[in-house]
Amino acid sequence: MRCELSADLLPTFDLGADPVSLCPVSASLELMRRSAENACGREVFCREGTRQVAEILSDITAGRGQSEDLELVEELCQLTADNAGCELAATAAGRVLRLIRDHRDEWEQHLRRKRCASLTCVMSFTVYIDPATCTATGACTTACPEQAITGGYGEIHVIDVDRCTKCLACLSACPTDAIRKAGPIKPRVPMAPVPVGSFGSEDAEGGMRRRRRRGE
Amino acid sequence: MINLVIDGRIVEAVEGRNLLEAALDAGIYVPHLCAHPDLSSRGSCKLCTVEVEGNAKPVQACEVTPTEGMVVRTKTPAVEKIRNVALELVLAPHPKDCTSCRAYLNCELQALMQYTGITHSRLRSIDKKTANIGVSDNVVSKEMFRCIQCGRCVQACDELRGVGVLHFNHAQGEAYVGTWGDVSLSETDCRFCSACVEVCPTGAIMDAPGLFASGVPKALAVVPCRNGCPAHTDIPLYLQLAGDGRYADSVSVFREKLTFPLSLGYVCSHACESDCKRGKIDFPISIREVKRFAVENDTEESWKQRTWVEPASGKRVAVVGGGPAGLTGAFYLARKGHAVTVLERMPKAGGMLTYGIPKYRLPQEVVDAEVDTLLQVVPFDIVTDSEIDDIAGLTAEYDAVLVAVGAQAGRRPTTFRGSWANAVNGVDLCRDFNTGQDAVASGSTVTVYGGGNVAFDCARGAKRAGARTVRILCLEPASAMLADAAELREAIAEGIEIINSVAVTAVTEVDGLVTGLDLQRVQSFHFGANGLELTCEPGSEHHVSTDLLVLATGQGAGFGQGFGLPVRPNGLAAADFDCATAVSGVFAVGDVVTGTKTVIEAIAGARRAASSIDRFLGGNGNIEDHFFDREERDPSLGIIPDFSSMTRTDCRTAAAVADETSRCLHCELRPDIETVKYWTDSAYLPLKVVSTR
Numbered sequence: 001m002r003c004e005l006s007a008d009l010l011p012t013f014d015l016g017a018d019p020v021s022l023c024p025v026s027a028s029l030e031l032m033r034r035s036a037e038n039a040c041g042r043e044v045f046c047r048e049g050t051r052q053v054a055e056i057l058s059d060i061t062a063g064r065g066q067s068e069d070l071e072l073v074e075e076l077c078q079l080t081a082d083n084a085g086c087e088l089a090a091t092a093a094g095r096v097l098r099l100i101r102d103h104r105d106e107w108e109q110h111l112r113r114k115r116c117a118s119l120t121c122v123m124s125f126t127v128y129i130d131p132a133t134c135t136a137t138g139a140c141t142t143a144c145p146e147q148a149i150t151g152g153y154g155e156i157h158v159i160d161v162d163r164c165t166k167c168l169a170c171l172s173a174c175p176t177d178a179i180r181k182a183g184p185i186k187p188r189v190p191m192a193p194v195p196v197g198s199f200g201s202e203d204a205e206g207g208m209r210r211r212r213r214r215g216e
Numbered sequence: 217m218i219n220l221v222i223d224g225r226i227v228e229a230v231e232g233r234n235l236l237e238a239a240l241d242a243g244i245y246v247p248h249l250c251a252h253p254d255l256s257s258r259g260s261c262k263l264c265t266v267e268v269e270g271n272a273k274p275v276q277a278c279e280v281t282p283t284e285g286m287v288v289r290t291k292t293p294a295v296e297k298i299r300n301v302a303l304e305l306v307l308a309p310h311p312k313d314c315t316s317c318r319a320y321l322n323c324e325l326q327a328l329m330q331y332t333g334i335t336h337s338r339l340r341s342i343d344k345k346t347a348n349i350g351v352s353d354n355v356v357s358k359e360m361f362r363c364i365q366c367g368r369c370v371q372a373c374d375e376l377r378g379v380g381v382l383h384f385n386h387a388q389g390e391a392y393v394g395t396w397g398d399v400s401l402s403e404t405d406c407r408f409c410s411a412c413v414e415v416c417p418t419g420a421i422m423d424a425p426g427l428f429a430s431g432v433p434k435a436l437a438v439v440p441c442r443n444g445c446p447a448h449t450d451i452p453l454y455l456q457l458a459g460d461g462r463y464a465d466s467v468s469v470f471r472e473k474l475t476f477p478l479s480l481g482y483v484c485s486h487a488c489e490s491d492c493k494r495g496k497i498d499f500p501i502s503i504r505e506v507k508r509f510a511v512e513n514d515t516e517e518s519w520k521q522r523t524w525v526e527p528a529s530g531k532r533v534a535v536v537g538g539g540p541a542g543l544t545g546a547f548y549l550a551r552k553g554h555a556v557t558v559l560e561r562m563p564k565a566g567g568m569l570t571y572g573i574p575k576y577r578l579p580q581e582v583v584d585a586e587v588d589t590l591l592q593v594v595p596f597d598i599v600t601d602s603e604i605d606d607i608a609g610l611t612a613e614y615d616a617v618l619v620a621v622g623a624q625a626g627r628r629p630t631t632f633r634g635s636w637a638n639a640v641n642g643v644d645l646c647r648d649f650n651t652g653q654d655a656v657a658s659g660s661t662v663t664v665y666g667g668g669n670v671a672f673d674c675a676r677g678a679k680r681a682g683a684r685t686v687r688i689l690c691l692e693p694a695s696a697m698l699a700d701a702a703e704l705r706e707a708i709a710e711g712i713e714i715i716n717s718v719a720v721t722a723v724t725e726v727d728g729l730v731t732g733l734d735l736q737r738v739q740s741f742h743f744g745a746n747g748l749e750l751t752c753e754p755g756s757e758h759h760v761s762t763d764l765l766v767l768a769t770g771q772g773a774g775f776g777q778g779f780g781l782p783v784r785p786n787g788l789a790a791a792d793f794d795c796a797t798a799v800s801g802v803f804a805v806g807d808v809v810t811g812t813k814t815v816i817e818a819i820a821g822a823r824r825a826a827s828s829i830d831r832f833l834g835g836n837g838n839i840e841d842h843f844f845d846r847e848e849r850d851p852s853l854g855i856i857p858d859f860s861s862m863t864r865t866d867c868r869t870a871a872a873v874a875d876e877t878s879r880c881l882h883c884e885l886r887p888d889i890e891t892v893k894y895w896t897d898s899a900y901l902p903l904k905v906v907s908t909r
């Protein structure tokens with residue numbers, strides 16, 4: 001190796017984990033980003049290869065992936081693994097290759113159906129406030145950087161899905177864990193803030209409905 | 217020699233060359249980007265990837281030492297894959313529009329795109345956040361968004377020059393090339409040698425626009441002082457030698473290209489300093505003062521031991537005019553073995569050095585001593601008080617004639633054609649000053665018309681002769697005056713009044729004497745078909761009175777049709793680049809051809825004339841001297857504290873000269889850096905297949 005950069009700089013993942021608990025695409029993106037950010041800048045594969053792959057992976061997690069991207073990522077990672085000047089980039093690329101090899105179906109799901117089993121990738125989920133759990137503390141409305149959450153004192157809060165950037169700041173802010181991610185199955189939530197307790201609890205379980213994705 | 221096989225071709229590699237160099241030496245082009253002939257190999261761009269038999273993985277040719285019997289393949293699908301993807305990756309963050317780049321068609325990256333057929337296509341474009349970091353200055357122009365991070369500039373600055381102000385920096389999760397703290401180069405230890413510019417394969421680091429003369433081969437243009445000097449004196453070398461206290465060696469270097477170095481040390485118009493690259497940062501190196509100090513402190517004159525004088529050729533040459541041009545021509549012709557006679561119309565030799573340039577600028581002893589030096593090296597005849605009206609007699613008597621009579625005749629605009637007793641030509645007044653005539657009455661008012669150096673010589677001479685009021689009238693505005701800035705500055709300090717943008721509309725006279733001048737302010741002027749055409753400011757008419765009117769408005773050859781040489785409409789003689797005139801065997805050089813120019817131009821021209829005449833007389837025309845053996849240069853410059861803020865010194869002491877010469881940017885090192893050859897270069901075998909993609 002021409003360069004001393006060590007693989008210790010990489011985030012540690014349980015690479016053997018199930019895709020439901022670890023999204024292989026998001027994990028790959030983290031690996032590539034970390035490698036690109038720490039590259040010394042001299043070697044072409046360490047510098048540009050990792051950054052290019054990170055750019056493609058970022059597109060995939062946002063739902064902008066194209067069918068030929070998986071092949072491109074594999075090609076670039078293989079060349080980076082073989083030709084990198086440091087352990088950092090070579091290891092990162094090798095781990096991405098392993099994540100592709102072990103979870104090819106999950107990658108295909110990401111690209112073809114824009115789905116992510118662990119609901120990690122932003123394209124794969126929406127954020128909603130469970131009307132049965134929300135106690136209207138207002139913590140989420142303050143935390144939201146986009147002012148996408150409405151609802152006053154004593155009202156069940158509602159997220160405007162179109163304004164939500166899925167930054168997940170509200171998730172950690174809510175003291176009652178009322179804010180959740182929803183995958184392809186979308187829960188029934190009030191269209192506008194309503195007083196706490198007024199939204200039909202009889203629908204809380206049975207009200208989940210599958211909504212066709214827009215543009216699908 | 218090591219024998220190996222590259223692409224089925226048996227190749228001999230020189231010991232010590234790496235595999236990439238061995239292939240290129242053998243005419244086999246292997247793409248490369250981070251490799252440079254003057255820099256160590258790093259193998260980081262991956263473009264020179266090749267397969268070596270016995271190696272499991274492809275390798276970078278620039279990092280491989282050839283061994284006997286090695287078998288190398290440079291164009292297999294596997295290596296082309298690595299190479300092409302590496303190039304695609306390099307192009308991803310690179311601007312896509314080549315035509316707006318100053319390096320267009322002079323770019324290694326563009327050449328590689330053509331070679332491989334790779335374009336910006338398959339990969340995502342990358343927008344680098346650090347792409348616009350980097351400050352341009354007057355010498356180095358930076359467009360770092362074009363940087364491909366090959367690292368050559370970083371290496372050149374560090375390992376070639378020992379300066380090390382360029383680094384791989386990190387910010388915002390990106391690595392980029394820049395200075396510590398992203399400051400401009402003048403805030404670093406940069407020596408402005410421009411090695412970074414020279415090695416940059418793209419348009420990221422370039423010379424500032426207009427930095428060098430255009431229409432000149434690059435190797436000459438990048439050393440602007442040497443290129444600007446009419447005699448192309450090796451200025452960087454003699455500066456350095458003088459700075460090192462090696463005055464004899466320094467003198468030897470400029471003696472190779474010129475005569476009269478001490479006179480030049482006093483009065484040279486120093487085109488070198490005007491072009492000096494350091495002048496773009498603060499002020500040019502005081503080249504003229506360094507030269508003068510070197511001559512004045514050269515106690516050995518070692519160049520004299522290395523002069524040559526060829527055996528007598530039996531040919532005779534007459535040189536008409538004993539000024540710097542005539543004497544220089546005579547000096548080299550005499551050394552080529554010809555019997556030379558210089559015919560000087562005045563009582564002393566030296567021409568304008570003796571009779572034109574005022575003594576306060578150039579003492580007569582200096583001129584006399586320099587003429588004597590020429591005669592010590594090779595004796596030739598100088599016949600003074602010998603005015604030639606017709607060269608017919610000379611062409612009959614001599615094998616060749618060199619006309620170097622200078623521009624001795626003042627030329628007056630039409631308004632001033634009257635024959636007033638108190639109106640004098642500038643060139644004549646200067647001569648009167650230098651011959652000790654009482655040309656200017658004490659306490660009088662003197663008006664000089666003209667804005668060139670002769671006008672200033674007259675005005676400053678008149679002031680020294682005791683004139684009370686001296687004024688210079690000049691058509692040009694202050695910003696466009698023909699005289700040197702230093703002349704202007706010193707004249708103002710001496711109390712001379714300079715009136716710019718003014719025209720003389722009429723001369724008032726009484727009894728054949730000029731009494732005053734009608735003036736009007738000039739808005740613009742140009743020289744059209746009918747001569748000078750003026751646009752004057754209405755209502756700006758005014759009048760000045762004067763006791764003496766000096767017309768420093770240009771000079772002509774001063775000989776008529778009877779002289780035997782055709783005269784051009786501007787009053788000057790016609791001669792080609794080799795100084796030959798329409799008359800066979802008659803050559804002309806210096807001011808008589810060029811009009812009032814400089815001493816150094818006269819000397820440079822006379823060298824050319826001497827060479828030309830020697831060839832005419834059957835010689836080889838070679839007049840080159842070799843007074844100093846060039847030593848191998850250490851390309852390392854190292855660091856000088858506060859280099860950018862070192863100010864110009866007066867060059868009066870050895871220490872001041874050393875300080876002054878240490879300000880030099882060493883532009884001369886740049887042509888030593890090899891230029892990377894494109895794949896289309898004739899040094900490489902033609903490619904049957906450009907790409908197998």
